[in-house]
Amino acid sequence: MYTVIAILIVIASVILTCVVLVQNSKGGGLAANFAAGNQTFGVRQTADFLEKATWTLAIIIIVLCIAATAFVSTKVDENNSALIEKIENTAPVAQPQFPVEPATEAPAQEAPATEPAN
16 A cells, blocks of 8 residues: 555656646746637636646645555564574674783873972
């Protein structure tokens, strides 16, 4: 079911992209092509339709995204659980042993200078 919803989200997103690209904020775009011959579906009606289509597709995408979260698979796969168990039961690899040099004494720090008392 998740795959179906994901495909629907992609389709709605592509359609929304096309609808937004057809619009022109200055009144041109697709609306300008229908203005001359057909006034029943003229400039204003085309702009209204494109705006309603934009809002509708945006709402559809939001609803589908929320619905998709209900179908996300959270179960642990048997192969994954076997792999996790194998990793947890593996003994740690021994660290290489490097020769340790004897620690040398740090030079003695001098006491801070004090001011003579007058």
